Amino acid sequence: xxxxxxxxxxxxxxxxxxxxxxxxxxxxxxxxxxxxxxxxxxxxxxxxxxxxxxxxxxxxxxxxxxxxxxxxxxxxxxxxxxxxxxxxxxxxxxxxxxxxxxxxxxxxxxxxxxxxxxxxxxxxxxxxxxxxxxxxxxxxxxxxxxxxxxxxxxxxxxxxxxxxxxxxxxxxxxxxxxxxxxxxxxxxxxxxxxxxxxxxxxxxxxxxxxxxxxxxxxxxxxxxxxxxxxxxxxxxxxxxxxxxxxxxxxxxxxxxxxxxxxxxxxxxxxxxxxxxxxxxxxxxxxxxxxxxxxxxxxxxxxxxxxxxxxxxxxxxxxxxxxxxxxxxxxxxxxxxxxxxxxxxxxxxxxxxxxxxxxxxxxxxxxxxxxxxxxxxxxxxxxxxxxxxxxxxxxxxxxxxxxxxxxxxxxxxxxxxxxxxxxxxxxxxxxxxxxxxxxxxxxxxxxxxxxxxxxxxxxxxxxxxxxxxxxxxxxxxxxxxxxxxxxxxxxxxxxxxxxxxxxxxxxxxxxxxxxxxxxxxxxxxxxxxxxxxx
Amino acid sequence: xxxxxxxxxxxxxxxxxxxxxxxxxxxxxxxxxxxxxxxxxxxxxxxxxxxxxxxxxxxxxxxxxxxxxxxxxxxxxxxxxxxxxxxxxxxxxxxxxxxxxxxxxxxxxxxxxxxxxx
Numbered sequence: 001x002x003x004x005x006x007x008x009x010x011x012x013x014x015x016x017x018x019x020x021x022x023x024x025x026x027x028x029x030x031x032x033x034x035x036x037x038x039x040x041x042x043x044x045x046x047x048x049x050x051x052x053x054x055x056x057x058x059x060x061x062x063x064x065x066x067x068x069x070x071x072x073x074x075x076x077x078x079x080x081x082x083x084x085x086x087x088x089x090x091x092x093x094x095x096x097x098x099x100x101x102x103x104x105x106x107x108x109x110x111x112x113x114x115x116x117x118x119x120x121x122x123x124x125x126x127x128x129x130x131x132x133x134x135x136x137x138x139x140x141x142x143x144x145x146x147x148x149x150x151x152x153x154x155x156x157x158x159x160x161x162x163x164x165x166x167x168x169x170x171x172x173x174x175x176x177x178x179x180x181x182x183x184x185x186x187x188x189x190x191x192x193x194x195x196x197x198x199x200x201x202x203x204x205x206x207x208x209x210x211x212x213x214x215x216x217x218x219x220x221x222x223x224x225x226x227x228x229x230x231x232x233x234x235x236x237x238x239x240x241x242x243x244x245x246x247x248x249x250x251x252x253x254x255x256x257x258x259x260x261x262x263x264x265x266x267x268x269x270x271x272x273x274x275x276x277x278x279x280x281x282x283x284x285x286x287x288x289x290x291x292x293x294x295x296x297x298x299x300x301x302x303x304x305x306x307x308x309x310x311x312x313x314x315x316x317x318x319x320x321x322x323x324x325x326x327x328x329x330x331x332x333x334x335x336x337x338x339x340x341x342x343x344x345x346x347x348x349x350x351x352x353x354x355x356x357x358x359x360x361x362x363x364x365x366x367x368x369x370x371x372x373x374x375x376x377x378x379x380x381x382x383x384x385x386x387x388x389x390x391x392x393x394x395x396x397x398x399x400x401x402x403x404x405x406x407x408x409x410x411x412x413x414x415x416x417x418x419x420x421x422x423x424x425x426x427x428x429x430x431x432x433x434x435x436x437x438x439x440x441x442x443x444x445x446x447x448x449x450x451x452x453x454x455x456x457x458x459x460x461x462x463x464x465x466x467x468x469x470x471x472x473x474x475x476x477x478x479x480x481x482x483x484x485x486x487x488x489x490x491x492x493x494x495x496x497x498x499x500x501x502x503x504x505x506x507x508x509x510x511x512x513x514x515x516x517x518x519x520x521x522x523x524x525x526x527x528x529x530x531x532x533x
Numbered sequence: 534x535x536x537x538x539x540x541x542x543x544x545x546x547x548x549x550x551x552x553x554x555x556x557x558x559x560x561x562x563x564x565x566x567x568x569x570x571x572x573x574x575x576x577x578x579x580x581x582x583x584x585x586x587x588x589x590x591x592x593x594x595x596x597x598x599x600x601x602x603x604x605x606x607x608x609x610x611x612x613x614x615x616x617x618x619x620x621x622x623x624x625x626x627x628x629x630x631x632x633x634x635x636x637x638x639x640x641x642x643x644x645x646x647x648x649x650x651x
Binding site for chain 2: 402403405406424427428431434435438483485488489490491494495496497498499501502505
């Protein structure tokens with residue numbers, strides 16, 4: 001078709017596809033022409049939008065940079081491509097090859113062509129936009145999956161099992177993962193570090209900062225016994241590296257499971273609630289969020305969690321949840337529910353049911369919801385053995401780390417001091433406890449530091465009992481092979497394998513129990529009788 | 534809690550005396566093995582393990598002593614022990630280590646027995 005040999009077609013892009021239009025091309029046998037820039041707010045665009053049929057550029061009178069550009073490019077005739085009232089492109093034609101003006105037949109042909117091309121171009125543009133949107137959505141979903149993997153791989157797999165305590169946690173991520181985290185850190189001296197925090201932002205950036213914050217807190221907690229000092233050190237380490245405009249709120253607490261003392265410091269996180277028989281207390285301590293500015297100090301407080309008391313640690317996903325009317329769940333409501341829970345209640349279940357009832361079914365969760373509860377069993381629950389005259393002298397945990405059996409030995413020895421055991425009996429008990437603890441750390445917990453060994457010491461008028469519990473309850477209980485010294489000296493047996501013999505020989509009874517999860521060795525030593533060593 | 538163990542060798546009347554100081558557990562293995570090799574280099578027929586300053590022995594420590602005893606028997610060395618408290622003497626009896634090593638209250642009596650038998 002000789003009349004359009006020097007024509008170019010020009011497609012307008014949508015505003016979000018900036019720049020304003022561009023992409024000039026010709027048919028397969030045509031040379032490419034330079035694109036003509038026409039800004040979206042150029043009056044020429046409105047003119048083309050409302051014009052009917054082909055437009056002669058030379059006779060058009062309009063104060064328009066686009067018009068000047070078209071003239072500069074040698075364009076003589078423009079046929080707007082309009083579909084469903086939307087200007088989606090221009091068919092630009094230069095001088096006719098015969099140097100004659102475009103005839104009315106030419107114009108009809110071009111207008112007819114434009115009428116067919118415009119809808120086809122519009123469909124093509126729509127398909128392209130949908131493909132781009134699908135790619136964008138897939139990238140977003142992929143990022144969500146990555147953020148979830150990062151975040152959930154750093155959360156504890158299970159809550160610590162401390163005799164006399166019920167510790168539970170709930171983490172419910174929002175669809176667009178937030179930066180919530182919590183952690184339990186068994187400390188070498190048998191105390192338990194507890195962390196709950198929230199990083200600003202969402203998705204992968206929040207998950208990465210959360211994982212870094214968690215690691216820094218773990219390292220800081222192992223280097224100091226002071227919650228305020230742990231947060232101060234974590235803040236100093238985070239400040240240089242945390243991305244701008246990001247920070248982490250965090251509460252760090254240390255529980256002594258034997259005394260119930262809970263030391264804590266707070267870096268701008270929600271205040272925990274402590275439920276006691278006389279009401280609910282907010283556990284206040286002041287401090288700036290981590291990562292905002294260096295040189296911060298963190299106030300340190302301490303309370304004692306008594307029998308039947310409990311503490312709720314929470315992120316803002318629950319208190320700041322909204323219902324369909326736009327009302328917020330709110331901290332007063334949360335505090336009231338905690339106060340209404342009787343000792344022994346599963347507070348997390350109650351709160352989640354209340355939240356679902358408040359928000360209403362089918363509404364997407366706005367933010368991560370993280371809840372951790374720390375409940376000290378009421379005196380009646382603490383030990384059924386107490387009913388038959390046993391008194392709990394100590395209950396603590398030790399981290400599974402080579403050498404930590406010495407901590408177990410020293411704490412058990414200190415706890416039985418009031419019993420005035422003879423030197424020989426005390427030494428026997430210490431050796432048996434050391435072997436049981438070592439066995440639990442090595443064979444039960446495979447020296448995984450996050451799996452503590454729990455130890456409970458009880459005494460009655462006639463005996464002392466020490467229960468040593470590890471996480472090897474899924475392993476079959478087998479009576480160990482009795483060591484044969486002749487075989488060992490002949491090289492037919494390993495020199496090792498003395499632990500169980502020592503335990504059995506040192507105390508009056510050794511009982512082993514397993515519930516499929518936890519494995520317990522109970523060492524029983526009579527308080528009277530022969531003192532043979 | 535620092536775990537400290539030291540083993541040093543000296544010779545008394547032809548007897549290699551290994552002084553064991555501190556906690557005898559897994560941490561002790563390297564020092565104990567090195568001390569025994571040093572004691573054996575001198576072709577001593579008798580090795581005396583002096584536990585006077587040993588504060589703790591666990592089952593891993595017992596295994597280390599068994600390993601030393603097994604080597605000494607191969608080398609046809611006699612192993613004597615001194616300085617054990619009542620509790621650990623009891624453990625040496627339970628494990629039957631006392632059947633293969635003569636136990637003495639003090640170094641002098643152990644050395645006297647070693648030299649008289651030589």
